Structure formats: structure tokens, C-alpha cells
Amino acid sequence: MTKTSHRIWKYGDNINTDVIFPGKYTYTISQDPAQLARHALEDLDPHFASQARTGDVIVAGRNFGNGSSREQAVTCLLAAGLRAVIAHSFARIYYRNALNTGLLAIECPA
Secondary structure, three states: OOOOOOOEEEOOOOOOHHHHOOHHHOOOOOOOHHHHHHOOOOOOOOOHHHHOOOOOEEEEOOOEOOOOOOOHHHHHHHHOOOOEEEEOOEOHHHHHHHHHHOOEEEEOOO
16 A cells, blocks of 8 residues: 655635735746746745645635636646645636636535
8 A cells, every 4th residue: 555645735715816826927927837836825825835745635715716717826726736625615717717727626615
């Protein structure tokens, strides 16, 4: 049996797309996954980008991904190695972007 270890990153309610991927980078950096990953959640958790590992998961509260429709808010998490976000609820546009790009977005209201 192979043992693996992954982190669960716990955040609260209303984590918006500007927090997930700061808007100031939307048009100033390339769409290179490594560059996107470098800025994932940097305003909320400055250590996230350097400590996230492939297979990690975010657990969050209500309305994850609200705000502007910014695909980078999904792709930066994928590029950082995340495979899923489990939240009480998701903003509709973020949820669709997650499904379209392959990030598991799991609603768990309990």
C-alpha cells in the first residue's frame, strides 16, 4: 500500500475571484500555468502558492468564487496542483468555469 499525504486548505465564506487570483495580474502576466499558480490566493494566504502540492484540496464556506467571471481564478488553482474545492456553495459562474476546466467543485452544504 502506498501512503500519500495531501493538505486540506480551509477558508471561510465569500472567497471571491479577486482573492483567488488578484485582478491586477489578469492582463499583465501570461497564461502560463506556472505564472498563474505563483499568484493563487496570494492576498488571502501568502504561503499557499509555495506550499500547495498536487492533490491538495480547498474546503471553504458559502459562495466560493463569487465576483467577476475570471477563468484564471480556476486555472491558477489547477496549476498549483489542486484537484478539488469542497464548499458549502459556489457562485454559479465559478462553478461552471470549474467544471469546464476540470477542477472538481463539490457542494457540501452540511
